[in-house]
Amino acid sequence: MLVAPTVQPFFPPQRILMGPGPSDVHPQVLAAQAKPTIGHLDPLFVAMMDELKALIQYAFQTSNAMTLAVSAPGSAGMETCFVNLVEPGEKVIVCRNGVFGERMRQNVERIGAVAVVVDNEWGEAVNVDALEAALKAHPDAKFVAFVHAETSTGALSDAKSLCALAKQHDCLTIVDAVTSIGGVELRVDEWGIDAIYAGSQKCLSCVPGLSPVSFSPLAVEKLKARATPVQSWFLDQSLVMGYWSGEGKRSYHHTAPVNALYALHESLRLLAEEGLENAWQRHQDQHLILRQGLEKLGLEFVVQEAVRLPQLNTVLIPAGIDDGQVRSRLLQDYNLEIGAGLGAFAGKAWRIGLMGYGARRENVSLCLKALSDVLN
Numbered sequence: 001m002l003v004a005p006t007v008q009p010f011f012p013p014q015r016i017l018m019g020p021g022p023s024d025v026h027p028q029v030l031a032a033q034a035k036p037t038i039g040h041l042d043p044l045f046v047a048m049m050d051e052l053k054a055l056i057q058y059a060f061q062t063s064n065a066m067t068l069a070v071s072a073p074g075s076a077g078m079e080t081c082f083v084n085l086v087e088p089g090e091k092v093i094v095c096r097n098g099v100f101g102e103r104m105r106q107n108v109e110r111i112g113a114v115a116v117v118v119d120n121e122w123g124e125a126v127n128v129d130a131l132e133a134a135l136k137a138h139p140d141a142k143f144v145a146f147v148h149a150e151t152s153t154g155a156l157s158d159a160k161s162l163c164a165l166a167k168q169h170d171c172l173t174i175v176d177a178v179t180s181i182g183g184v185e186l187r188v189d190e191w192g193i194d195a196i197y198a199g200s201q202k203c204l205s206c207v208p209g210l211s212p213v214s215f216s217p218l219a220v221e222k223l224k225a226r227a228t229p230v231q232s233w234f235l236d237q238s239l240v241m242g243y244w245s246g247e248g249k250r251s252y253h254h255t256a257p258v259n260a261l262y263a264l265h266e267s268l269r270l271l272a273e274e275g276l277e278n279a280w281q282r283h284q285d286q287h288l289i290l291r292q293g294l295e296k297l298g299l300e301f302v303v304q305e306a307v308r309l310p311q312l313n314t315v316l317i318p319a320g321i322d323d324g325q326v327r328s329r330l331l332q333d334y335n336l337e338i339g340a341g342l343g344a345f346a347g348k349a350w351r352i353g354l355m356g357y358g359a360r361r362e363n364v365s366l367c368l369k370a371l372s373d374v375l376n
């Protein structure tokens with residue numbers, strides 16, 4: 001007889017997720033995911049996908065036809081943008097101010113393209129003047145890539161100015177909006193973003209594992225003019241669009257994560273119901289209350305106020321405090337998860353997320369109370 005492992009059902013505790021993601025999932029989103037699975041080519045599912053596309057367009061503030069959710073997490077959204085647009089030998093200016101900018105550079109290099117890195121200090125926004133200097137020094141650059149909201153540090157970059165500058169130098173822009181979507185102002189069409197990717201599990205408060213993406217008409221032109229096929233079969237948008245496009249006939253590309261897409265539909269529906277401006281304001285309001293409390297506890301922010309992300313608060317760990325001990329006590333005694341420092345900030349800072357459904361007054365209060373108890 002074959003020996004089967006004896007395993008009990010898994011019952012996750014009810015945590016409060018105030019780290020860099022995943023964030024607390026809205027109960028209605030969890031309920032949506034538990035609805036009956038139907039076929040991914042069922043006409044009713046296809047109609048749901050059309051609504052989903054309109055909702056993603058709203059969240060991005062775009063009318064781009066090539067807008068969809070990649071069936072994989074934010075990192076796959078990143079890869080989707082790079083592998084579809086960038087061809088071997090092409091030059092990409094990558095603005096790096098944290099972990100995710102570095103991953104962009106790695107994507108470029110793996111394609112066999114050339115990454116020109118514009119470095120910024122950790123905790124700072126991408127420097128617009130430094131990008132301008134790089135654009136002047138590299139007139140053959142075809143793309144500018146940067147992270148709108150750098151989750152490893154908590155810094156917000158000026159996407160509008162960076163994109164305007166890129167356009168002046170005839171570059172297409174590739175923007176990471178994984179943490180910014182739903183949490184801070186984001187206007188894809190108005191700012192001239194050509195390729196953008198986001199994530200389901202940060203300020204959208206959806207389950208992890210999906211990545212909304214959008215390509216401008218210029219980006220689509222670039223994709224169509226490629227000399228070589230996209231190296232990734234799965235992420236090749238010209239194939240994926242055969243499944244996602246609204247023109248009646250849909251063809252099988254891969255089995256869509258049906259229930260996860262119900263969840264994304266519900267989370268974006270909730271966002272639309274609240275209204276983008278209200279959601280941005282809510283993140284800012286809760287951030288200000290949290291900030292006041294953290295400062296009262298003597299905690300110091302890493303990022304300067306002018307470029308601080310409301311949804312990701314990075315504070316220095318006070319001298320003499322054991323990072324791991326504090327975070328495990330928060331988890332054990334308060335069911336509260338906050339984020340550890342990443343990269344250059346590992347062991348030096350905490351990252352407190354106020355993302356989506358998690359950006360609520362009661363979460364802020366709990367976090368301040370718990371931190372105060374544990375630190376004293």
Ligand SMILES: *Cc1c(COP(=O)(O)O)cnc(C)c1O
Nearest residue numbers: 073074075100149151178179199
């Ligand atoms: C979380 C995150 C990613 C990666 O998303 P995954 O869903 O973890 O793959 C990329 N960029 C930024 C800025 C992020 O915060």
